[in-house]
């Protein structure tokens with residue numbers, strides 16, 4: 729499915745949910761249900777990319793896949809030759825990055841924080857946390873806690889019946 733046709737379909741699904749179910753429908757890729765945690769939940773955040781009507785998963789690979797599938801961005805382009813592109817996330821001020829680094833950048837908009845439970849330092853990126861544990865004396869065995877921004881919601885995947893949940897106002901695409 730190309731990006732344009734997919735956004736048309738999303739807008740339709742989103743409008744339908746809104747009409748029948750009221751405010752703040754959540755439209756997600758069916759794929760991310762597979763990434764549910766041990767409590768059968770997946771965390772999602774509104775995708776604020778250029779008027780997108782979907783929610784994205786909060787994990788790096790989920791954001792990268794969403795950018796690729798729905799916004800036509802080559803989320804693996806990190807080479808020297810790759811042109812930097814503007815971040816179209818609502819409220820992002822003049823940020824340019826290589827397409828391959830965009831998903832990591834967007835995690836900062838989702839306000840994912842990795843907090844070192846030994847010294848309370850916090851990092852938006854998991855690799856920065858891992859580097860911290862190798863560099864800071866005393867933190868090499870530190871555990872991490874992950875916190876998310878206020879707009880992150882957890883969806884109970886057990887309540888999803890053939891791709892949608894009336895009670896949670898969630899629908900998956902493809903249906």
Ligand SMILES: [Zn+2]
Nearest residue numbers: 775777780798
């Ligand atoms: Zn999007």
Ligand SMILES: [Zn+2]
Nearest residue numbers: 815817820823
């Ligand atoms: Zn941005």
Ligand SMILES: [Zn+2]
Nearest residue numbers: 844846847867
């Ligand atoms: Zn630490």
